[in-house]
Amino acid sequence: MQTYQAKEIEAKWQRVWAEAGVHRTDPDATKTKFYTLEQFPYPSGEGMHMGHVRVYSIGDVIARFKRMNGYRVLHPMGVDAFGMPAENAAIERGVNPRDWTLNNMKKFREEQERLGISYDWDRYLATCLPDYYRFTQWLFLLFYERGLAYRKKASVNWCPDCATVLANEQVENGKCWRCDAEVTKKELEQWFLKITDYADRLLEGLDRLPRWPERVKTMQRNWIGRSEGAKVTFTLPELNDEPVTVFTTRPDTLYGVTYLVLAPEHPLVERLIAGKEKEEELRAFIEQMKKESEIERTAADAEKVGMDTGAVARHPLTGETVPVWIANYVLMDYGTGAVMGVPAHDERDFQFARKYGLPIRHVIQPRDGELENPLAEAYTGEGVLINSGPFDGMDNREAIRAISDQLAEKEAGGPAVTYRLRDWLISRQRYWGCPIPIVYCDGCGAVPVPKEELPVLLPEDVTFDGKRNPLTTSESFVQTTCPSCGGPARRETDTMDTFIDSSWYFFRYADAKNDRLPFDPERIREWLPVDEYIGGIEHAVLHLLYSRFFTKVLYDAGLVHVDEPFTSLLTQGMVLRDGAKMSKSKGNTVSPLEIIERYGADTARLFILFAAPPERDLEWSDSGVEGCYRFLGRVFRTVMRHEELFRNRPEARPEKGPARDLYRRIHRTIKKVTEDVGERYHFNTAISAIMELMNAINEYPEDADRGTLADALETGVILLAPFAPHLAEELWHAMGHETSVHEQPWPSYDPEMLVEEEVEMAVQINGRVRDKLVVPVTADRETVEQLALNQERIKNHLSGKTVRKVIVVPKKLVNIVAN
RNA sequence: GCCGAAGUGGCGGAAUUGGCAGACGCGCACGACUCAAAAUCGUGUGGUCUUUCGACCAUGUGGGUUCGACUCCCACCUUCGGCACCA
Numbered sequence: 001m002q003t004y005q006a007k008e009i010e011a012k013w014q015r016v017w018a019e020a021g022v023h024r025t026d027p028d029a030t031k032t033k034f035y036t037l038e039q040f041p042y043p044s045g046e047g048m049h050m051g052h053v054r055v056y057s058i059g060d061v062i063a064r065f066k067r068m069n070g071y072r073v074l075h076p077m078g079v080d081a082f083g084m085p086a087e088n089a090a091i092e093r094g095v096n097p098r099d100w101t102l103n104n105m106k107k108f109r110e111e112q113e114r115l116g117i118s119y120d121w122d123r124y125l126a127t128c129l130p131d132y133y134r135f136t137q138w139l140f141l142l143f144y145e146r147g148l149a150y151r152k153k154a155s156v157n158w159c160p161d162c163a164t165v166l167a168n169e170q171v172e173n174g175k176c177w178r179c180d181a182e183v184t185k186k187e188l189e190q191w192f193l194k195i196t197d198y199a200d201r202l203l204e205g206l207d208r209l210p211r212w213p214e215r216v217k218t219m220q221r222n223w224i225g226r227s228e229g230a231k232v233t234f235t236l237p238e239l240n241d242e243p244v245t246v247f248t249t250r251p252d253t254l255y256g257v258t259y260l261v262l263a264p265e266h267p268l269v270e271r272l273i274a275g276k277e278k279e280e281e282l283r284a285f286i287e288q289m290k291k292e293s294e295i296e297r298t299a300a301d302a303e304k305v306g307m308d309t310g311a312v313a314r315h316p317l318t319g320e321t322v323p324v325w326i327a328n329y330v331l332m333d334y335g336t337g338a339v340m341g342v343p344a345h346d347e348r349d350f351q352f353a354r355k356y357g358l359p360i361r362h363v364i365q366p367r368d369g370e371l372e373n374p375l376a377e378a379y380t381g382e383g384v385l386i387n388s389g390p391f392d393g394m395d396n397r398e399a400i401r402a403i404s405d406q407l408a409e410k411e412a413g414g415p416a417v418t419y420r421l422r423d424w425l426i427s428r429q430r431y432w433g434c435p436i437p438i439v440y441c442d443g444c445g446a447v448p449v450p451k452e453e454l455p456v457l458l459p460e461d462v463t464f465d466g467k468r469n470p471l472t473t474s475e476s477f478v479q480t481t482c483p484s485c486g487g488p489a490r491r492e493t494d495t496m497d498t499f500i501d502s503s504w505y506f507f508r509y510a511d512a513k514n515d516r517l518p519f520d521p522e523r524i525r526e527w528l529p530v531d532e533y534i535g536g537i538e539h540a541v542l543h544l545l546y547s548r549f550f551t552k553v554l555y556d557a558g559l560v561h562v563d564e565p566f567t568s569l570l571t572q573g574m575v576l577r578d579g580a581k582m583s584k585s586k587g588n589t590v591s592p593l594e595i596i597e598r599y600g601a602d603t604a605r606l607f608i609l610f611a612a613p614p615e616r617d618l619e620w621s622d623s624g625v626e627g628c629y630r631f632l633g634r635v636f637r638t639v640m641r642h643e644e645l646f647r648n649r650p651e652a653r654p655e656k657g658p659a660r661d662l663y664r665r666i667h668r669t670i671k672k673v674t675e676d677v678g679e680r681y682h683f684n685t686a687i688s689a690i691m692e693l694m695n696a697i698n699e700y701p702e703d704a705d706r707g708t709l710a711d712a713l714e715t716g717v718i719l720l721a722p723f724a725p726h727l728a729e730e731l732w733h734a735m736g737h738e739t740s741v742h743e744q745p746w747p748s749y750d751p752e753m754l755v756e757e758e759v760e761m762a763v764q765i766n767g768r769v770r771d772k773l774v775v776p777v778t779a780d781r782e783t784v785e786q787l788a789l790n791q792e793r794i795k796n797h798l799s800g801k802t803v804r805k806v807i808v809v810p811k812k813l814v815n816i817v818a819n
Numbered sequence: 820g821c822c823g824a825a826g827u828g829g830c831g832g833a834a835u836u837g838g839c840a841g842a843c844g845c846g847c848a849c850g851a852c853u854c855a856a857a858a859u860c861g862u863g864u865g866g867u868c869u870u871u872c873g874a875c876c877a878u879g880u881g882g883g884u885u886c887g888a889c890u891c892c893c894a895c896c897u898u899c900g901g902c903a904c905c906a
Contacts, residue, residue, distance in 0.1 A: 003858095215823055215901075222822075222902050229906085248906060261906090304904070329904045339906045348904055420905060537900085610844070611831060617899090619831060623845050630859095631844080637859090675835080685833065688843035695843090762839040767887045769839050807886050812838050817886050 004636035006600025006629075010726040014116055022740060023075075023118040031072035035527050036062045037506055039535030039543070040078045043101065043108040044085060050575040050582060050608070050620065051536070053115065053592045057605040058572060058614050058683070059534050060117045064722035065677050067118075068746040074527050076509040077112065077119040079105050081128035082498045084162060084178065087432040090464040097432045098458075101128055111593060115601045116725055118742075123512040127501035128432070132508065134455030135518035136501055137437040139550075141448050142557060144438075148194045149426075151446060155265070155333075156425055158186040163466075164429045165190060167497060168422045169223070169542050177542075191436060191494065192423040195549050199224050199419045201563075202548055211568035213615070219540040225420025230404040231413040232340060234260060234313040236272070237321070244268055244313060244324075247335035247418050250345065251407070252399035255388035256363035258353065259341040260313050261306060261325045264289040265332035272311045272324065282307060282326070289328045304329050304352050316412035317403075318389065327352065335418050343378065344371075350378035363387050364396050424546070426497045431462060431470035433495030441482035441489040450483055456491070469493055502543055503550040506530055506565055524560045533566040534614075536574075544569070570681060573617035575608070582620070590620055602724035603629040609683040609723060632727055635694055639717065639731045645710050646735040652707030659705035662696060666715050667753035669693040673719045674746065683723070690719050718744050762813040763788045765797050773814070781808045788814040 017023060038059040041052055063075040086097035105126060112119070125132055143149040157166040161181035165188065170177045195202075203224055206217045229249035235241040246260065262269055264286045273282045285307050306327030313324050322341075329348065330339055343353035343360040353360055362371050364383040371379055385391045385399050394402060401415075408414030427436070435456045437449035449456055459477035462470040471477060471493040482489040504518065511523035535543075547565055555563040574581050577588040595604045607628040612618040654663035669689050676686035697712050714735060721728035721741045732741035756777060761784065763771040771793045775784055785806050788794060798818055805817040 213824095218823060219901055225902090225905065227905070246906080250906085327904095329906090331905075334905050336906095341906095346906075348906075351904095418905080420902095540901085613832085616825090616832095621831065621845070624831065627844050627846095634859095680835075682833095682835090684831090685835095685843080688833075691843055760839090764839080764887075767838095772839080805886060807838090809838055809887095813887090815838080815886055 002636075002640055004633040004727075006602060006632070006727070007597070009730045010114075010116060010601055013726045013729045014113065017118075017740075022742065023120055024122055025074055025120045026067075026072040028072055029526075031070060033074065033527060034066045034071040034532075035074040035530045036066065036532045037074075037076070037509070037530045037534070039533075039539070040080050040502070040505060041108065042083055042085075043079045043081055043104040045089070045100075045104050046584070047104075047107055048111040048592050050590055050592055051572075052112075053604055054572055054575055054608050054614075054618065055534050055536075056112065056115055056117045057608050058570065058681075059532075060115075060605070060725075061609065061677060061683055061722040062532055062534075062681075063118050064725065064742060065746070067742065068718075068721070068744060069678070070745065074123075074509065075119055076123040076125075076512070077117070077121070078123075078125035078505060078509070079108065079127070080498065080502050080505070081105060081126045082133075082433045082495075082501055084430060084432065087430060087464065087470070090431075090470075091466040094464075096460075098128070101432075114593070114596055115605065118725070123509050125505060125508055125512050127434075127498070127505065130455045130457060131515065132505075133434040133501070135508070136434045136496065136504070137449070137454050137456060138451055138518055139504060139554075140434075140496065140500070141437060141451055142559075143193060143553065144448055146553070146557065148197065148553060149191060150194065151189060151191050153187065153189040154192075154425075155185050156188050156190055157183045158188075159183055162430075163469075165425055165427060167425045167499070169424075169545070170497075190425055190427040191438075191492075191496075192425055193549075195424045195546075196419060196421055198549055198552050199226065199421050200417075201552055202421075202545065205548060205552070205564050209564060209567075209569075212566075213569060213571055216537070216540045216544065216569060216571060220545055223421060223541045223545065227418045227420075229416060229418070230400075230407060231336065231416040232407060233316055233412045234322075234340075235316070236268070236311060236313055236324070238311055239268070239271060241314075242268065242271075244338055245336045245413065246338045246340045247416060248340055248342075250342065250400070251403045252385065252391075252396040253342040253345045253363055254315075254317060254340070254403050255385075255391070256342040256344050256361045257315060257322055257340045258343060258359045258361055259323045259325055261327045261330045261339050261341055261352075262309075263330040263332040263337040264326055264328070266326075266330075266337045269309075269326060272309050276310045278307075278310065282309060286326060289326075304348070304355065306352065306356065308356075316407060316410060323358075325356075333422065334420065344375060345378055345380055347378045347380065350375070361387060424497075424549075426500060427494040428497055429469040429493075430495055431458070431464070433498055434501060435471070435495055436492045438492040439480055439482060439489045440492065441485060441487060443487055444482055444484040444489075446492075447482055447484045447489070453483070471495070499543060499546050503546045504554070506533075506547070507554070507560065518559075521559055521561070524562075528560060529562045529564060530566045532568050532570060534570045534572060537571045540571070570614060572614045573612065575618050575620060577620040579619070595625065599625060599629045600632075600726070602632055602727045606632065606687065606723055610687045611684065613682050613684055631691060631694070632724060634698075635716070635720065636727065636731065638694065638697060639713055639734060642709065642713060643734055645706055645713075649710055650705075650707040652711045653705045654708045654711075657704060658701050659708040662700055662704075662708050662712050664753050664756070665693060665696045666712050667749040669719065670715065670747050670749040671754060674749070677722065687723060690716060690723075693719075715747055717741060718747055759811045761788075761811070763791060763794055764813055764815040765794065765818060767815060769813075770794060770797050777811060781810070784808050784810075784814060788816065 036059055038055045063073050067073050081101050086101045089095050089100045090097045157171050159166055159176040159181055161179045171183050174183055176183055203226055227249055230251035231245050231247055233243045233245045235243055273279050306325045309324050309326060311324045312321040314321050341349045343349040344362045345364055363386060365386045366383045383396050385394045391399050404415040437456045439447050441447055459474040461474050461476055463473040464470050478490050480489050480491050507519050507524060510527040511519040514520055551565040552563050554560045580586055582589045607625045611624055654660050672689040673686045676682045693716050700709055717728050717731045728741050758774050759777050761773045762769045763773050771791050773788055785808055801818040803816055803818045807815040
């Protein structure tokens with residue numbers, strides 16, 4: 001008896017498939033396209049981990065299933081290969097970042113190949129290679145031409161450990177997303193992409209993505225942080241009526257303003273305090289607040305501290321003056337960096353006013369009653385305006401509009417929208433990234449490198465000393481000529497955030513070898529959008545927001561016909577062990593290669609798909625893996641035991657008895673697996689259905705119809721093909737087939753076969769199951785009711801009781817209500 | 820604090836539209852095969868009580884709707900995730 005030799009089977013078929021090129025994208029344009037994509041990996045030196053195995057296994061089931069269902073599938077793979085680890089290896093070990101990366105890429109790809117995923121390797125791409133990054137530069141120039149890439153001096157996030165700046169999205173709780181170091185602020189001139197121009201469209205687009213998880217959409221909405229209200233312009237009498245504008249979501253409370261607060265960094269602060277009696281004190285106070293880190297300043301429980309500048313501001317509608325304060329809780333990078341204080345109707349303002357003895361003026365009255373005086377807390381609810389001049393008696397929701405309009409009329413502000421989203425800071429003071437294709441000329445300023453001169457290649461003659469951006473050490477790179485005037489010029493030495501590289505790679509797969517353009521719009525039309533995108537939740541805001549932004553810009557430029565890149569998003573859960581995420585530092589990792597070595601890729605894939613539905617976290621279990629290996633071994637032995645059957649295949653005669661039962665089981669299984677894989681992505685229950693079919697096959701009597709048995713075995717192998725592709729292929733050929741099981745059409749089921757002739761119904765009394773009843777499916781309600789009432793057990797239970805009501809749910813149960 | 824997701828046997832999980840809770844797998848127990856072990860095959864397996872028949876309890880907690888609730892409604896508890904002085 002042969003035994004299941006996973007390693008040999010897998011090596012054999014991987015070789016055969018590669019030689020025949022079976023995973024190349026189907027050229028048959030008459031078929032419906034399906035683009036399924038797993039987030040491409042960063043090829044770290046450690047190679048693949050179980051999280052990778054999980055995404056790829058999920059993607060491969062979908063790809064194979066769609067192919068068998070007659071779709072033309074695009075299923076590509078590549079690497080997100082720029083990034084800091086390569087550079088750190090260069091600093092620590094003196095290796096060349098390119099060689100180091102290429103070596104890791106090769107190892108990574110070999111590991112992926114051993115999983116037997118059906119990728120079209122012809123479309124493989126690596127973001128760090130010039131044939132890719134020249135088009136990253138091309139796209140940067142497109143943004144530049146469209147006014148969406150600009151340079152400005154700003155206070156930016158700086159990670160001291162990574163020695164580079166970071167985008168807002170890459171700072172988590174004041175720490176660097178990569179290395180966890182405390183992020184500080186630095187005043188630097190940097191490149192930004194104008195993602196804020198797309199804030200509303202990025203929000204609106206979310207409403208057209210029903211197949212995205214709600215929580216990812218919520219996270220993006222939170223991040224964008226759209227806030228509707230009004231801008232209100234006060235004036236500063238002592239500075240020649242210089243305007244100072246605040247943003248508020250509650251313009252209806254404008255008559256309740258009793259003070260203004262500016263951020264310590266506000267540009268008017270310097271002029272306001274100059275010459276004031278308490279100037280020295282104020283200056284010291286401002287310095288101290290500026291020194292406090294972002295997190296200290298913005299922690300919810302941080303004490304609100306402020307100081308009166310001694311200056312006053314004039315109210316645009318009443319003409320009254322109110323004091324101007326400076327306080328730590330007002331942030332320069334949100335809204336206008338200045339707020340109006342309405343203590344009666346804002347909790348924060350209330351606290352602040354109480355602490356510093358500022359006046360509190362009620363301007364909103366609840367509809368049912370009066371506010372207590374003095375207030376114990378701010379009243380933030382709805383109501384009617386009071387103490388508000390011409391607006392008295394107006395509903396506050398109406399007043400929001402009326403007061404905004406009045407402000408607009410007086411040219412003192414008007415309706416306004418503010419976002420939490422900031423422009424995307426993309427400069428990085430690092431070597432191993434895509435060079436920004438800009439040249440600085442003393443005469444012409446910042447000049448873009450012409451597209452036909454791309455790529456701007458990364459130089460080799462650089463020094464990695466860990467002290468400065470290595471690019472600045474390359475004379476051959478820095479010294480150049482101005483594309484505009486031909487005079488001497490310097491190159492930009494910052495590289496781009498690697499999230500730019502991954503913001504367009506899904507387009508490149510559609511036309512991966514184009515050497516003229518990033519992609520031909522016709523090829524995009526052929527394949528985009530991505531029908532199913534699979535990846536981790538950690539990119540809910542980062543990669544997924546940036547990619548949506550890029551897509552919208554490319555749409556506006558007429559390069560792509562879609563304005564959302566991913567129709568459906570599947571966020572797979574983490575792989576845990578002992579309840580914690582696998583990580584080297586915790587020492588709870590399981591090596592995919594070791595598992596493949598020991599049990600085979602089919603077992604690894606099957607376990608990871610069987611142990612939990614894809615979106616949920618998955619608890620690793622060694623014995624669970626054993627179980628899946630045993631199952632595959634059982635399938636192998638079962639088919640091999642019946643190998644003879646396929647030499648002289650008898651016609652199936654499933655008319656009666658066990659054959660009919662098995663035949664029904666086949667069709668039920670097809671339905672279950674088709675729906676679970678095709679509609680719900682519940683691979684775990686699909687696998688359990690196949691297990692049940694195999695159990696039924698093993699219980700099938702020796703003397704029952706052989707043809708039906710052969711059908712069952714064949715169907716089982718076909719259904720298993722997307723999950724355990726190597727074993728399925730091996731068994732398919734053992735059954736005497738010449739073609740690949742993966743080219744088989746997906747089986748269809750006969751709906752008539754799903755209808756049983758007899759059904760077992762539960763008989764309940766007052767909702768408790770007391771007996772079972774087997775009836776023909778055709779039996780009508782009355783018959784079923786009578787049968788149920790005449791069951792011995794039921795009669796016993798009913799003795800002494802009166803039947804009040806009988807509910808019959810056809811094919812399910814009978815419930816007798818009695819007391 | 821706000822928003823979101825989830826709580827089901829010893830474990831992973833199933834129950835798709837309000838209709839027999841615990842499919843499938845793991846683990847465990849017993850048995851067959853074996854000199855023995857591994858592998859394999861078979862049987863059983865939510866809890867309590869009961870010799871049996873069976874009865875009762877049970878899907879985080881407490882209520883509600885319903886003939887009937889893991890599923891719907893209300894309140895609460897726990898865990899995880901996101902946002903958080905955002906004006």
